[in-house]
Amino acid sequence: MRESMEFDVVIVGAGPSGLAAACRLMQQAKEAERELTVCVVEKGSEVGAHILSGAIIEPRALEELFPDWKKMGAPLNTPVTEDQLFMLQSDNKSIKFPNLVVPKTMHNQGNYIASLGNLCRWLGEQAEQLGVEIFPGFAASEILYHEDGSVKGIATGDMGISESGVEKDSYMQGMELHAKYTLFAEGCRGHLGKELYQKFDLDKDNDAQHYGLGLKELWDITPDKHQPGLVLHGSGWPLSKGTGGGFFLYHTENCQVVVGLIVDLSYENPYLSPFDEFQRLKHHPVLKQYLEGAKRVSYGARAITKGGFNALPKMTFSGGLLIGCNSGTLNFAKIKGTHTAMKSGMLAAEEVFSALNNGCNGAKELTGFETRFKDSWLYEELKQSRNFGPAMHKFGAILGGTFNFIDQNICKGRLPFTLRDNKVDYAQLKVISDYSPIDYPKPDSKLSFDKLSSVFLSNTNHEEDQPCHLKLKDQAIPITQNLPKYLEPAQRYCPAGVYEVIEDESGAHFQINGQNCLHCKTCDIKDPAQNITWVTPEGGGGPNYPNM
Structure with a gap:
């Protein structure tokens, strides 16, 4: 029998929504002079290890949570000074749009270029100072339920299990964490969130959710090319017709830029490789002018939830709440999800604290959250941008952009x-x-690189002798169905080289290199047979992103 610990609130995930919720809970407890026990479990080796975002941060929610955030040392040090928006027409041509015709959601005055990982590390410090217990390196692997079906808490995964399922010398049994309320803040496509969607039918009334794959690199550039606060966004080349997405390049502090590409996971071409599209993107003159002669220092990838207002699920159920990108609060019109995730966590914290003050123990669903949410600026902001994504998908970059200019x-x-x-x-x-193969150029190791050298820069590490955390519902499907129909697209949509088709004398075999996994969740989303399920590996495994 597993050991258990009791808390008032357990939060799964030390991202912006989970940490904002934890901080807001303890702030309220302090104001009310009430004792409150709050625990955050984080699968990364440390807070921030698995956090990856562009990121331009709108400080609205942060200012509400910590009005003195500047004096407190929050790591938002580079205000945006200039926005530039481009349409790349070919590998060497582009159009720069005047600011007057850019949708206002793409204007970033008052926002900051920052590392979201570092912001989460800072939020984690604030949470601990307020009395929150944070357990990094412990993956929430299972949801626990009461007999009446309400959520009881979570269990962390066992550690020290071999690939064959045998307990090793390092075996440590997982622990049960029980709570009156459990907040699920796992980020995009959280695997426990998926279970909650199904068990409580949370998405029965919303539009289909949509996703993108974001790939990002951090570069040290020469001081003469560095323009702190300069923001570049764009769309077009190298993505072909039928593939949505866009690029970003931000000049942050310390003579560094972050560069990335978001590829909508609704793309049609089975030959497309988001990673290779990103590598050739960097050769375009608009980006190359800053990267030439520079040094790449980090790489990562993460799926983003981008369905917006129309795809928001029901966020409440007996015993808990879905918050942040686990419920899809990112505002794709702004390409920002930090302030919205934080606000959703803060609203959840306020509803939970109110319920605890009224003697509720989790069995009763927090139905008041919906009213609290609808009365907030978060709801209004997401509602106003509800047409942005569908317009881009239906009409393309030019017509969709024109529609969004009129709308916004x-x-x-x-x-x-x-x-x-x-x-x-x-x-x-x-x-x-239906398609011809895409001839991707060989990387030059100056601007473009291969997958394995990129994964190396993500500091990804998993204990090799452990059960594979990428589960196939049917072992035969990759070879018998996906290979003849789609040339097994997992080989290309995965940005880390996790999936390979190996051919030998006995035929074709599907190989999973789980130790390469960046936890991006793309396979769980894009597999055409929906045959791959991502579950948590042993706690502490995965990337260790610095300054991402």
């Missing part, structure tokens, strides 16, 4: 109709006979 700049998001986009991402993939 002129009508302020108040058009009397809502565009819908209910085609699920994985079902958009076409068969190989």
Whole structure:
């Protein structure tokens, strides 16, 4: 029998929503002079280890949570000084849009270029000072339920299990963490969140959720090319027709830039490799001018939830709440999810604290959260941008951008109709006979690189002798179905080289290199057969991102 610990609130995930919720809970407890026990479990080896984002941060929620955040030393040191928006027409041509025609959601005055990982590390310090217990390196692997079906808490995964399922000398049994309320803040495509969606039918009334894969690199550039606060966004080349997405390049502090590409996971071409699209993107003159002669110091990738307002699920259930990107609060019109995730966590904290003060113990669903959410600026902001993503998907970058300029700049998001986009991402993939192979150029090891050298820069590490955390529902499907139809697209959509098809004298075999996994969740989202399920590996495994 596993050992157990009791808390008032357990929070799964030390990202911006989970940590904001933890801080807000303890602030309220301090104001009310009430004792409160709050625990945060984080699968990364430390707070921030698995956090990856662009990131431009709108400080609105942070200012509400900690009005003196500047004096307190929050790591937001580079204010945005200039926005530039481009359409890349080919590998050497581009159009730069005047600011007057750019949707206002893409303007970043008052925002900061920052490392979201470092912001989370700082938020973790604030939470601990307020009395929150944070357990990094412990993955929440299982949801616990009461007999009546309400959520009881979570269990952390066993550690020291061999690949064959045998207990090793290092074996340590997981622990049960019981709570009156459990907040699930796992980020995009949280594996416990998936279970909650199914058990409580949380997405029965919303549009289909949509996702993108974000790839990012951190570069040291020469001082003469560094323009702190300069922000570049763009779309077009190298992504071809039928593939949505866009790039970013931000000049942050310490003579560094972050560069990345977001590829919508609704793409149709089975030959497409998001990683290789990103590598050739950097050769375009708009980006190359800053990266030439520079040094790449880090790499990572993460899926993002981008369905927005129309795809928001029901966030409440007996015993807990879904918050942040686990419920899809990112505002894709702004390409920002930090302030919205934090606000959702703060609203959840306020509802939970109110319930605890009224003697509730979790069995009763927090139905008041919906009213609290609808009365907030978060709801209004997401509602105003509800048409942004569907317009880009339906009409493309130029017509969709024109629609969004009218919607956001002129009508302020108040058009009397809502565009819908209910085609699920994985079902958009076409068969190989509809397309020709893409001839990606060989990396030059100056601007473009291969997957394995990139994964090395992510500091990814997993205990090799452990059960594989990438589960196949049917072992045969990759070779019998996905290979003839799609040339097994996992080989290309995975940004870390986890999946390979190996051919030998006995035929083709599907190989999973789980130790390479960046925990991006793309395979769980994009596999056309929905045959791959991502579950948590042994706690502490995965990337260890510095300054990402």
